[in-house]
Amino acid sequence: MSDELARSLDELVSxxxxxxxAEAVRAAIEQLVDAERRRDIGVRIVRGYTEVPQTDAExxxxxxxxxxxxxxxxx
Numbered sequence: 001m002s003d004e005l006a007r008s009l010d011e012l013v014s015x016x017x018x019x020x021x022a023e024a025v026r027a028a029i030e031q032l033v034d035a036e037r038r039r040d041i042g043v044r045i046v047r048g049y050t051e052v053p054q055t056d057a058e059x060x061x062x063x064x065x066x067x068x069x070x071x072x073x074x075x
Contacts, residue, residue, distance in 0.1 A: 001009075009021055018024035054062075
């Protein structure tokens with residue numbers, strides 16, 4: 001870890017954002033793992049739609065359902 005990164009980490013701790021360096025590192029790792037999990041899900045979704053595209057009927061039904069749900073909103 002560079003000195004600059006270590007100083008930034010210490011600033012997060014001294015500002016009270018995190019109680020310890022370990023807590024800050026753990027939070028960063030959790031965010032990284034979650035971001036990678038979400039990216040993987042996105043890749044799988046794209047792959048699925050690429051391998052088995054929606055039919056025109058499915059798109060029309062989804063569009064109709066979306067329009068109905070918007071019209072039902074009380075805003």
